[in-house]
Amino acid sequence: MGCWRVPGPVLALLLLLCPPPSPACPAACRCSPGEVDCSERGLLEVPWSLPTNTSTLWLGYNFITVLAPRSFPPLPGLLLLSLVHNRLELIHSQALLGLGALQELDLSHNHLALLTPETFLPLTSLAMLNLGSNRLGQLEPGVLGALPQLQALLLQDNPWVCSCGILPLWRWLSHNRQKVREKSLLLCRDPEQLNKYPIMAFGDESFRQCQETSLSSQHYIAFFIIGPFSFIASIFFCTFLGSLMVLYHSLRRDSPCCRRPRICRVH
Numbered sequence: 001m002g003c004w005r006v007p008g009p010v011l012a013l014l015l016l017l018c019p020p021p022s023p024a025c026p027a028a029c030r031c032s033p034g035e036v037d038c039s040e041r042g043l044l045e046v047p048w049s050l051p052t053n054t055s056t057l058w059l060g061y062n063f064i065t066v067l068a069p070r071s072f073p074p075l076p077g078l079l080l081l082s083l084v085h086n087r088l089e090l091i092h093s094q095a096l097l098g099l100g101a102l103q104e105l106d107l108s109h110n111h112l113a114l115l116t117p118e119t120f121l122p123l124t125s126l127a128m129l130n131l132g133s134n135r136l137g138q139l140e141p142g143v144l145g146a147l148p149q150l151q152a153l154l155l156q157d158n159p160w161v162c163s164c165g166i167l168p169l170w171r172w173l174s175h176n177r178q179k180v181r182e183k184s185l186l187l188c189r190d191p192e193q194l195n196k197y198p199i200m201a202f203g204d205e206s207f208r209q210c211q212e213t214s215l216s217s218q219h220y221i222a223f224f225i226i227g228p229f230s231f232i233a234s235i236f237f238c239t240f241l242g243s244l245m246v247l248y249h250s251l252r253r254d255s256p257c258c259r260r261p262r263i264c265r266v267h
Contacts, residue, residue, distance in 0.1 A: 102126055
């Protein structure tokens with residue numbers, strides 16, 4: 001018997017009408033159209049076999065400690081991601097690749113103590129970020145600068161260290177007050193004399209000493225260049241001055257006018 005061939009246009013039409021099935025819902029999760037709920041499932045990592053049409057992903061109340069590179073499968077339509085009440089300590093700089101459409105990210109109630117600007121670079125559409133109730137003492141300005149569409153930020157209940165290191169964050173907060181929610185809950189933890197002092201209550205004069213004593217990279221480069229040069233120049237100068245002194249004393253000793261006259265005795 002010959003093989004029956006489906007004409008090319010008909011095959012293309014069938015593929016359009018019956019697209020390949022999306023990955024099945026992970027066994028530990030509950031799925032509905034566009035939404036995947038993996039909360040309170042004792043997960044140690046993000047499930048990989050997620051439906052590609054997922055727009056909302058709940059991963060709260062699990063035991064996830066690290067988001068490794070490419071922790072998520074391609075989810076081009078994901079708009080909301082919640083990782084609340086996990087044990088997150090580290091988010092790799094490439095952990096959130098493929099989530100460019102994400103608009104809301106909730107990382108509250110975790111153990112995050114350090115974030116780098118590269119962490120959020122893939123999230124070009126992010127409008128809301130919740131970092132409340134973590135272990136953040138400082139926040140690099142580049143972290144927030146990497147989010148051009150950010151409209152709402154929550155930072156409450158973190159152990160903020162109100163020293164010169166918090167100056168970049170204070171500047172960003174001062175220029176983006178309308179984006180910061182729960183401003184009254186942004187309180188210093190250290191030093192002890194500033195415990196529970198509102199960060200937003202600081203003024204320019206509070207950081208005057210930091211601004212005066214802070215040095216840019218250009219200053220340090222100048223110090224490294226001028227320091228050795230001035231040291232070598234001082235050695236040459238001292239050597240030259242010493243040579244002049246030796247020459248002066250030598251000439252003075254040999255000069256006729258400086259010799260003591262001899263007294264001849266007449267017998």
